[in-house]
Amino acid sequence: MTARSSVERAVVFSCPHALVIMPRPHDRQPDIQRTAHRDARTTTMSELRAIIFDFDGVIADTEPLHFAALRQVLAGIDISLTEAEYYTDYLGFDDRGCFLAALQSHRRQASPTLLGELMEHKAHAYLAAVKQHLAIFPGVRELVHEAAARYPLAIASGALRNEIELILEEAGLRKAFLHITSAEDVTRGKPAPDPFLHAMAGLNSQPNQPALFPNDCLVIEDSLPGIRAARAAGMKVLAVANTHTVQDLGEADAITHSLADTRLQDLQARLWGAAQGRP
Numbered sequence: 183m184t185a186r187s188s189v190e191r192a193v194v195f196s197c198p199h200a201l202v203i204m205p206r207p208h209d210r211q212p213d214i215q216r217t218a219h220r221d222a223r224t225t226t227m228s229e230l231r232a233i234i235f236d237f238d239g240v241i242a243d244t245e246p247l248h249f250a251a252l253r254q255v256l257a258g259i260d261i262s263l264t265e266a267e268y269y270t271d272y273l274g275f276d277d278r279g280c281f282l283a284a285l286q287s288h289r290r291q292a293s294p295t296l297l298g299e300l301m302e303h304k305a306h307a308y309l310a311a312v313k314q315h316l317a318i319f320p321g322v323r324e325l326v327h328e329a330a331a332r333y334p335l336a337i338a339s340g341a342l343r344n345e346i347e348l349i350l351e352e353a354g355l356r357k358a359f360l361h362i363t364s365a366e367d368v369t370r371g372k373p374a375p376d377p378f379l380h381a382m383a384g385l386n387s388q389p390n391q392p393a394l395f396p397n398d399c400l401v402i403e404d405s406l407p408g409i410r411a412a413r414a415a416g417m418k419v420l421a422v423a424n425t426h427t428v429q430d431l432g433e434a435d436a437i438t439h440s441l442a443d444t445r446l447q448d449l450q451a452r453l454w455g456a457a458q459g460r461p
Contacts, residue, residue, distance in 0.1 A: 229450075236338065242318055420435065
């Protein structure tokens with residue numbers, strides 16, 4: 183079943199603020215890896231209690247910068263990368279995953295030494311571009327501040343920690359997030375569930391934090407590998423169509439065109455039930 187067929191059979195809700203598309207339960211594709219352990223509470227008594235954000239493509243409009251840096255570094259080893267290829271085949275992976283995919287597709291040996299050099303060069307090129315171009319998606323600041331007042335927030339991203347910290351500080355959003363999971367923190371990146379499970383564990387380690395379970399967590403993502411990772415972790419997913427079309431994101435529990443059009447109360451009611459959402 184393709185992502186498009188899932189969207190075509192979706193239940194569509196119109197509300198004053200946004201178009202939210204929720205695939206019916208029988209249309210949802212099976213999780214690729216079910217590693218999160220659940221007990222009865224996570225399936226019968228869950229509610230929205232924490233939000234985990236992806237970073238690139240959700241908070242910061244940095245995907246064009248990642249593409250440019252990746253293309254520049256690959257060109258140095260005689261591998262060409264088009265914009266269409268990047269958004270189709272590489273989006274959602276961390277730097278290591280991107281370079282592995284590029285080397286494998288061109289039948290080049292991916293030695294640890296070469297991977298390390300490519301990742302280092304790409305990081306330098308990307309940070310140089312970020313310092314000249316800081317773009318936060320519309321509605322992000324407002325939604326993050328509103329959410330932080332009600333829920334513990336975390337980030338789970340394939341970006342490097344210093345990249346995430348730099349942009350959050352510049353945008354005035356760093357203090358809103360209690361935990362950041364970056365590429366350095368997990369061995370397996372998305373679509374494996376590890377980044378989101380690591381982020382939830384990070385929130386659970388905060389002082390006086392009641393235990394969170396996967397079904398308590400909302401993930402906000404923009405890529406198919408990220409959606410699959412969140413669902414594999416047992417979490418609900420809101421996909422934002424910043425870098426993909428709505429038709430490409432049909433495996434998510436809900437889809438919005440922009441976080442500027444997203445209301446937490448609406449998500450609570452639609453994904454957890456009005457009676458279980460916080461007032």
